[in-house]
Amino acid sequence: MKSARPIRLRQVVWISVSLILLHWLCAEVLVRVPLLEHLLSPGSDSLDALLMLGVFFALRAAVFLFLPAWIVVSLWFWWTQRSAPIRSSPPHPPATPAGRGR
Amino acid sequence: MRCPSLLTRPLWRRTIAVLLAVAVLSWLPAWWCARDARRWLQNDEQYQIGLSRDVAATIRAGVSDADFTNNFSVFRSEWLFGTYQMGALGLLQVIQAHPEHRAEFMPAVEQAIDRLLSPQVRAFDARLWQEDALDSLDGANGHAAYLGYLNLVLTLHRQQVPTSRFAGINDRISAALARRFDTSPHGIIETYPGEAYPIDNAAGVASLILHQRLTGADHTAAIQRILACYRSYWREPKSGLLYQAIGFRSGSPQAGPRASGTALAATFLACAEREVSRQLFDSIRGQLAGSLLGFGYIREYPADWHGGGDVDSGPVIFGASISGTGFTLATARRFGDASLFSRLYASADFVGVPVWRGDRLRFATGGPLGNSILLAMLTASPAAP
Numbered sequence: 001m002k003s004a005r006p007i008r009l010r011q012v013v014w015i016s017v018s019l020i021l022l023h024w025l026c027a028e029v030l031v032r033v034p035l036l037e038h039l040l041s042p043g044s045d046s047l048d049a050l051l052m053l054g055v056f057f058a059l060r061a062a063v064f065l066f067l068p069a070w071i072v073v074s075l076w077f078w079w080t081q082r083s084a085p086i087r088s089s090p091p092h093p094p095a096t097p098a099g100r101g102r
Numbered sequence: 103m104r105c106p107s108l109l110t111r112p113l114w115r116r117t118i119a120v121l122l123a124v125a126v127l128s129w130l131p132a133w134w135c136a137r138d139a140r141r142w143l144q145n146d147e148q149y150q151i152g153l154s155r156d157v158a159a160t161i162r163a164g165v166s167d168a169d170f171t172n173n174f175s176v177f178r179s180e181w182l183f184g185t186y187q188m189g190a191l192g193l194l195q196v197i198q199a200h201p202e203h204r205a206e207f208m209p210a211v212e213q214a215i216d217r218l219l220s221p222q223v224r225a226f227d228a229r230l231w232q233e234d235a236l237d238s239l240d241g242a243n244g245h246a247a248y249l250g251y252l253n254l255v256l257t258l259h260r261q262q263v264p265t266s267r268f269a270g271i272n273d274r275i276s277a278a279l280a281r282r283f284d285t286s287p288h289g290i291i292e293t294y295p296g297e298a299y300p301i302d303n304a305a306g307v308a309s310l311i312l313h314q315r316l317t318g319a320d321h322t323a324a325i326q327r328i329l330a331c332y333r334s335y336w337r338e339p340k341s342g343l344l345y346q347a348i349g350f351r352s353g354s355p356q357a358g359p360r361a362s363g364t365a366l367a368a369t370f371l372a373c374a375e376r377e378v379s380r381q382l383f384d385s386i387r388g389q390l391a392g393s394l395l396g397f398g399y400i401r402e403y404p405a406d407w408h409g410g411g412d413v414d415s416g417p418v419i420f421g422a423s424i425s426g427t428g429f430t431l432a433t434a435r436r437f438g439d440a441s442l443f444s445r446l447y448a449s450a451d452f453v454g455v456p457v458w459r460g461d462r463l464r465f466a467t468g469g470p471l472g473n474s475i476l477l478a479m480l481t482a483s484p485a486a487p
Contacts, residue, residue: 037172
C-alpha cells in the first residue's frame, strides 16, 4: 500500500502565501477593470470579462473558503505526524566483511 | 508539545481532520468576510468616508454610457442615470451621518444632480417617450422612473440645504407626480409607454411624502392612494412581495413577485415612511432570506414561482439574487436587523472584493454603478419614524 507523504510545514506556508499573494494581485488588477456590469448585464463582448471573473472567483473561493480549512487540517496532520512514535527500523543485515561471500 | 498517542492512530487522525475541516469551513470564511459589518452598522467614519471618496471621485470624473456593457442602449443609459442617482443618495446619507464632511461631499452631490438634470442623462427617457420628462411636466405621461428617482434625491438634498438651488424643479416635479398618481386609472404611473413598475413608483411616492413633510405642500390624497396599493393590490397575497410589473390600464399583475423590485421599493419607501416598508421588509426576510456556510443571500423568487435573472436581478445563481441581496442590505440597516445585515454583508464582501487604496475604499468588482449602489445601501439611514 502506498504510504501518505509526510506533511512539511514549509510547503503549507509556501502554498498559502502564494495563493494569498496571487489573489491580492488579481484583486488589484480588478480594481482597474470594472467587471460587475458584465456580471449583472452581459453584453455581446462580455465573454472574456465573465471568464476572468470566473477564474478570479474560483481563486477567491479557494483562498477564502478552502485555504483556511486546508491549513488547519495540514497543521493537524503535521502535529500528529510529528508526535507519532518513531517506528524502530528493521534490523540491518550483518555487514559483509569486505572480500568475503563472493 | 506532543499529542496523546491515541490521536496519532490513523482512524482518529482522519476523523478529527474531517471535523476540523467542517468546523473551519462553516465558521471562519463567513466570519472573516463579515468582520467589517459591525463597522458599517455603526456608521464607522473611516469606512463610510473611504467609500464616499471613491464614489465622489467617480462623479467628479463623470461616467458615460460607454462605461457600461449591455447591448441595449436604454439599459446602459439607465445605469448611467443610476450611478449618479445612487451616488448622490449615498453621499447625502453620509453627510447626514457625518456633517463635518459636508463641505467635502456636497459639491459632488450637486454635481451628480446637475448631471441627472442634463439632457444627455435624461435622453434615454425622452427617446422612449418621444418627449422630454422635464419639458412635459404639465402633461399626462408618467416618466415614473426618471422623475421618481430624481425627485427623491432632490428632496433629500433640500432637506439638508434649505436654500437648495434645485427647490424650484423639486416643487414642479412633486406637483406633476402627485397629479399623475391622482389621475392614473389604477394608481400606478408608467415608467415607459405601456410599462409600469411598483419599484419606480416607490421612489416617486417616497419623494412626495418627504416633500410634503418638508414644504407643507398637500399631497395627502395621492400618497394615501398609492400606499393603499402597496399594502394590497400590488403585493402577491401568499408571499407579500411586490409584483414586478403592473398593467397601467388593467391594474392587474403583469409579472410575478420578486426580490429585486420589492427590496429596492422597501429601501426607498423607508426613507419616508415606516409601515409599508416594514411590511415589505418582513416579507423579504420571511420568504426569501437564506444562508449557506454563514453567507446570507436573498432568493429572487418566492416558493412556487420560478424564473431566471434579468437586468433587474442580475444573474440568479442557485436561486440567489445579486440585486435583491444588495438592496436588502439597506432595509436590514434601516430596520436594525444586525444579524441579517451581517450575513448579507459577508456575501457582499466576498463578491464585491473591497480594496483600500490610500484613504479610499472601492469594491473591486463594482465599477461605477456597483460602488454607487453599495454606498447607498451600506449607509442607509434608519427608517423614517
